[in-house]
Amino acid sequence: SDGLPPSYLMSTSHKAHCLILPFQGQSHINPMLQFSKRLQSKRVKITIALTKSFLKNMKELPTSVSIEAISDGYDDGGRDQAGSFVAYVTRFKEIGSDTLSQLIQKLANSGCPVNCIVYDPFLPWAVEVAKNFGLISAAFFTQNCAVDNIYYHAHKGVIKLPPTQDDEEILIPGFLSTIEASDVPTFVIVPEAERILEMLVNQFSNLDKVDWVLINSFYELEKQVIDYMSKIYPIKTIGPTIPSMYLDKRLHDDKEYGLSVFKPMTNECLNWLNHQPINSVVYVSFGSITNLEAEQMLELAWGLKNSNNNFLWVVRSTEESKLPKNVLEELKLTSGNNKGLVVSWCSQLQVLEHESTGCFLTHCGWNSTLEAISLGVPMVTMPQWADQPTNAKLVKDIWEIGVRAKQDEKGIVRREIIEECIKLVMEEEKGKLIRENAKKWKEMARNAVDEGGSSDKNIEEFVSKLVTIS
Numbered sequence: 001s002d003g004l005p006p007s008y009l010m011s012t013s014h015k016a017h018c019l020i021l022p023f024q025g026q027s028h029i030n031p032m033l034q035f036s037k038r039l040q041s042k043r044v045k046i047t048i049a050l051t052k053s054f055l056k057n058m059k060e061l062p063t064s065v066s067i068e069a070i071s072d073g074y075d076d077g078g079r080d081q082a083g084s085f086v087a088y089v090t091r092f093k094e095i096g097s098d099t100l101s102q103l104i105q106k107l108a109n110s111g112c113p114v115n116c117i118v119y120d121p122f123l124p125w126a127v128e129v130a131k132n133f134g135l136i137s138a139a140f141f142t143q144n145c146a147v148d149n150i151y152y153h154a155h156k157g158v159i160k161l162p163p164t165q166d167d168e169e170i171l172i173p174g175f176l177s178t179i180e181a182s183d184v185p186t187f188v189i190v191p192e193a194e195r196i197l198e199m200l201v202n203q204f205s206n207l208d209k210v211d212w213v214l215i216n217s218f219y220e221l222e223k224q225v226i227d228y229m230s231k232i233y234p235i236k237t238i239g240p241t242i243p244s245m246y247l248d249k250r251l252h253d254d255k256e257y258g259l260s261v262f263k264p265m266t267n268e269c270l271n272w273l274n275h276q277p278i279n280s281v282v283y284v285s286f287g288s289i290t291n292l293e294a295e296q297m298l299e300l301a302w303g304l305k306n307s308n309n310n311f312l313w314v315v316r317s318t319e320e321s322k323l324p325k326n327v328l329e330e331l332k333l334t335s336g337n338n339k340g341l342v343v344s345w346c347s348q349l350q351v352l353e354h355e356s357t358g359c360f361l362t363h364c365g366w367n368s369t370l371e372a373i374s375l376g377v378p379m380v381t382m383p384q385w386a387d388q389p390t391n392a393k394l395v396k397d398i399w400e401i402g403v404r405a406k407q408d409e410k411g412i413v414r415r416e417i418i419e420e421c422i423k424l425v426m427e428e429e430k431g432k433l434i435r436e437n438a439k440k441w442k443e444m445a446r447n448a449v450d451e452g453g454s455s456d457k458n459i460e461e462f463v464s465k466l467v468t469i470s
């Protein structure tokens, strides 16, 4: 409030120095940045390594952590220039190892040498770099523990992904029950799906060499599977990695995310929300990369309209052309209208925190799911691919904080189903337990990161180990 940075930002007496290596994607960078802020509040110096190409696209940069550039071999064009995802990852390994090593050498002469690399296991080569310099290494899994456990068992050959039969029941050790094929991670709509799956499974290939395995979740949320995985790896849950201002409010958050390729939200969204009644708005978003089929967009538009609730729908600019102009007009999805507002991006946390928001219709990306849990918003899930179906299963059956809108045999969720699910979660008696559970988990999420909570203790332990070893 006095305009000065908090004392830990001014402190020169750092206990240790962590080099953070995220995979270069918004939803991988966000949780690692929030974890970094927690470490920094415990007097650990942070340097985040980002590729030159990614840095060029940043619309927002944090003021509280240092950013240094490395190279993925595609400095001008970034990932798109690589031709394929696999080509990108392969070259990143080669060039990234060299440039990361150069960065560590440079920082060694800066008066506060690096002690530890916290890396995204999409980039497992970082372990070798850490070993070469005798540094501590910690893998940071951005997904939840249940999903990591599934990839682990795919790595071990215990289960086969993707499942071959739709109605197959799969027993996953450490998981709460058998799950159906439609609940395990899918890799069906991505070209090169098999190679991506290989990369996910390979996250475990050198995990026996790391000092810590950090997971973006919290103990109370996934006790059973965390206990199970902890017998195999030195697991530490450190989430939710939501900015402190939305949880325990113990940290100074310089900006909500502070590291973004998206434009900050305009006031339009908040002004509109401010004018809606409490718990009256369905917030709809499919995250930063998932694309819907045009037919699905149309069904969604009508489902929202027919549910007769207010709605705030994020349609990214690249998705806009799929919504026919006449439909937009017919539904009057314009900002002046009280029923619906369509925006190309918003500050999701501000929207989820807003008292007008009553439910979240989501693709169940893990960040979105964890944000909804942390802010106590019940969900209608419409998972599309990757780990989203597993997250949706957890939301519906384990935490009981949402419903799943089921696809038909063409893979489309029809308007009637969407309408029915929204009504259940928003207003019907049948949805009461879901709404109550959502509030309960919000409390648990805050407690986990608050002083003495399960994640706070884990972060404390991580820092004291850093200090002992350094």
Ligand code: UDP
Binding pocket: 026, 027, 030, 285, 286, 287, 288, 289, 290, 314, 344, 345, 346, 347, 348, 349, 364, 365, 366, 367, 368, 369, 371
């Ligand atoms: N997000 C946002 N504004 C939007 C849509 C998404 O700020 O309009 C953020 C959201 O809060 C979350 C991230 O983008 O942190 C999406 O991550 P998630 O893991 O849910 O999905 P992905 O983008 O990886 O599919």
